[in-house]
Amino acid sequence: MKAFVVHGPGEAGVAEVAEPEPGVGEVVVEVERAGVCGTDVEFFTGEMEYLAEGHARYPMRLGHEWCGTVVRAGEGVHPAWVGRRAVGDTMLGCGRCRRCRGGRQHTCADREEVGIRGGRAGALAERVAVPVTSLHELPSGLDGPLGALVEPGGNAVRAARAAAGERVLVLGPGTIGLLTALFTRAAGAEVHLVGTTPASLEFARSLGFPATAGLPEPPFDAVVDATNDPASPARALELVEPGGRLVCIGLAGTPSRLDARSLVFKDVTAVGILSASPGLADAVEAYARGDVDPRPLVAATVGLDGVAAVLAGERPPGALAGPKILVDPHRG
Template sequence: MCEQRREVGIRGGLPGALAEQLAVPASSLHALPDSVDAVLGALVEPGGNALRAARAAAPAPGDRALVLGPGTIGLLVAMFLRASGAEVHLMGTTESSLAFARSLGFEHVWTEESVPDVPFDAVVDASNAASLPDLALELVEPGGRLVYIGLAGEPSRIDTRTLVLKDVIATGVLSASPGLDATIRAYAAGSVDPRPLVAATVGLDEVGPVLAGERPAGCGPGPKIHVEP
C-alpha cells in the first residue's frame, strides 16, 4: 500500500526481469528452503494472494466455502481453504476448467446454474466477471465473509443494502506481499501443492508464443506455463 511501491517490470522504474543480475532491496527477498524448488518458487507470488484471500474467508473446520472462478488464483484459494479444513466448493463456466478442478480432488464443482441451495459461510470471488461480486453477496450466509480478489474489466457493483442487512464482512485483497512467508512455509511443508497447476515448462526461446496466448504442444490442462531460463 506504500505510495512509493516499486515493482520489477511493472511500475516504478525497475526494469531488468530478463537480466542476468538484478539488484533489489534485501528487505524484499524471501529465502526458499531446499524443498521449495524453482517451480514452487515461481508460484509463491500468486500463492501469497490466494493465502490472504483464504485467511480473509476465515473458515472454521467444517465451514462451507465457495470460490467463484477456478483459474490460478481461485484454485490456489481453494487449496488453502481445503488445507484449513473447510468444505470447498468451486463455481466455473467451462467444462474443461471444472474437470481440471475435479482432477485436483475437489468434489463440489458447479456451474452458476447448478450451484446447490446450501448455506455458504464464506464466498471468494476470484473471477473477472462483473456480475459475480453481486452473486457472491447473494450466495453468502448472513453473518458470513465475502472476499473479493478478482478484478473485472468494467465496474462490478454490489448492493450495499444487502451487505448491511446480511451483516457480512467484505474484504478486498490486492497484493501477495504480506502472505509470501506463510505461502513458502505451506509449500515447504506440503500442506498446499500447486505443482499440478503447471501445464508445461518452456525455455526463453518459447516465451513469445506463450505470452501471445499459445499453448505449447503436449502441455497439460493446468493454467500456468513455467519459464525455465
C-alpha cells in the same frame, strides 16, 4: 543478458539488455523460474489500467512471480546472501510513509512493483535486481516450480485466511482460485468451485474439489470472487450467508457494482486482497511442510522465446491440463 521485453500492445520478444547492477541495499538474482500471470497478459494487450494511469509505460520487462539464486550483493548487503535461493516481494514501498511504517508497503502510493509499476524491471530475464529487504529465503526442499508459485500462493493464503468458515465457495477455477481453494481446504474447510469452461472444471475435480458450472447447494460461510467478471462480486454477495464473508481477489477490466444495502442487511464482511506481501512467508512455510502442493497446476515450462505466444493465448505443445505456465529464462 537475455530478457523478455514488451514494446507495445502485441509487440514483444527476447532482447539483449544490459546486465543489472545492484544498487545500495540490492542484490542481483539469477532467475531459476518465473510465472506468467494475467497481469502480464494485460500489459501485453495494452489493457492494464496502470498504462492509462501513467504508473507504467512501454517498453516493459515483465515478471513478478519468480525464484532464483542471489549471485551479487550491492553496497550495504551482507555477503552471506550470495548463493542463497530466494523469492521476492513484488511490492516495493518507499519505506518512509505512514503505510510503509505500519507494515503495509504493498499499499504505498509511491510504491514500485517488480515487472509492473514504476519502471522496475521484472524477472522474465536471466537476472533481476531487487532490494534485499524484499527477499524470503527458500528452504532447500522447495524446487523451482514451488518457488515460482510462492507469489501467487501468498495472494491465495490471504484470501483463504479471509474466507473463514466451514463451507466456502470459490468463483473462478483459475490459478488464484485453485490456490485459494487448496489453502482453504488445508485449513479444514469444505470447498466448492464454480467455473464456466468444462476443461477448468474437470481439472478442479481432478484435484478433489466439487466443481460445477451451476450453483451448488448453499449455505456458504464465505464466497471468494477470483474471476475477472465485473458482475461476479454482486453474485458473490448474493450467495454468501448472512454474517459471512465476501472476499474479492479477482479484478475486472471495468467497474464492478454491488448493492451496499445487501452488504449491510446481511451483515457481511467484505475483504479485498491486493497483493501477496503479507502472505509470502506463510506460503513458503505451507509448501515446505507439504500442507499445500501447487505443482499440479503447472501445465508447461517454456523459455523466454515462448513467452509471447503464451501471452497471446496459445497453449505450449504438450501442455498438461493445469492453468499455469512457467518460464525457465535459461532454456534455449
